[in-house]
């Protein structure tokens with residue numbers, strides 16, 4: 001039996017507040033999700049009972065912290081379907097750092113002139129900028145798979161681009177703007193048919209649907225804890241064990257070494273080789289609690305709930321003549337987000353008006369400027385849902401969108417947000 005959002009909401013006291021004189025409607029989950037008591041209570045337990053550094057102390061507290069931190073790696077490996085446990089799960093700060101770990105550990109060391117990196121037009125800057133910089137520094141060439149008019153990847157174009165010169169395919173699993181769910185298993189087959197690696201950006205998929213890295217046969221998967229009901233400052237990189245064994249670290253220091261002389265060093269075993277210095281210990285332990293929390297709801301139940309809310313919102317937005325929506329049309333499964341604009345109203349004004357009504361959305365380019373250039377818009381308004389959101393909250397959003405069309409002078413750019421880069 002899937003717990004209803006109403007019972008889930010009891011785990012998120014933050015949602016019970018009012019903003020201005022309206023109950024909070026938090027619809028910015030694509031940026032970061034809220035954290036249930038089952039996760040934030042980990043912090044009190046850790047800092048009152050067993051806070052200590054890991055792998056360094058020969059004492060009880062350090063032992064308990066080390067065991068919990070190590071087991072958290074095993075738990076997150078299990079969460080994404082990795083049978084290799086902690087040997088295939090590196091904790092990082094976030095998806096961005098996970099992607100950069102592959103860029104430095106593999107891209108910078110293995111790519112050169114003649115090699116090609118295939119990515120897509122819908123990538124977040126964490127992928128877009130990282131791989132363009134790898135190309136600039138190695139002489140490799142970046143190619144971008146086109147996005148169709150309906151916001152899907154053009155797979156025929158992908159098949160054209162992925163060839164014998166392709167060294168790595170770097171693709172988002174789910175678009176944080178379009179809501180599109182990309183066929184990364186198919187793209188992995190294309191990459192492997194040409195002996196290329198595939199790195200998947202799972203920032204918006206790991207929190208919202210079942211992800212099985214071995215069934216998909218991806219080589220690397222990046223994700224962030226704060227997008228999956230976990231804390232900020234912790235993320236993960238799944239990597240096939242043999243690939244991580246072959247990769248060199250790019251952060252050096254304590255913890256990641258085995259033996260050090262004045263002139264050289266040998267590396268620690270996986271995953272510690274890639275976790276230099278004191279890690280985010282409690283954050284990692286809390287992330288395992290977040291994985292437990294989401295699994296208790298059920299990742300397929302979350303996928304269904306996300307899609308249902310997105311369809312509910314999209315159908316209603318599509319029905320409004322003054323509203324333009326982005327991504328696949330209603331009826332086609334998507335993740336729990338809808339990006340849109342209301343004719344003549346700047347996204348920042350819309351976001352400001354919604355905020356006045358207690359509704360938190362995001363407006364801007366959502367760290368996908370090339371995608372917005374392709375959409376020929378300066379930005380978009382994005383409502384993104386999670387396990388605790390309800391249809392009644394979508395109704396609040398739509399009522400406010402309708403009110404904006406009447407209340408806001410057209411083309412008035414409010415100065416409240418314009419000086420902020422969103």
Ligand SMILES: Cc1ncc(COP(=O)(O)O)c(CN[C@@H](CS)C(=O)O)c1O
Pocket residue numbers: 030031032094095096097124126127172174175176201203204224362366367
């Ligand atoms: C597809 C995708 N890929 C990478 C990232 C980066 O996640 P970090 O935890 O910040 O490293 C994000 C984060 N997107 C947020 C912040 S820009 C959004 O509002 O859409 C993402 O959506």
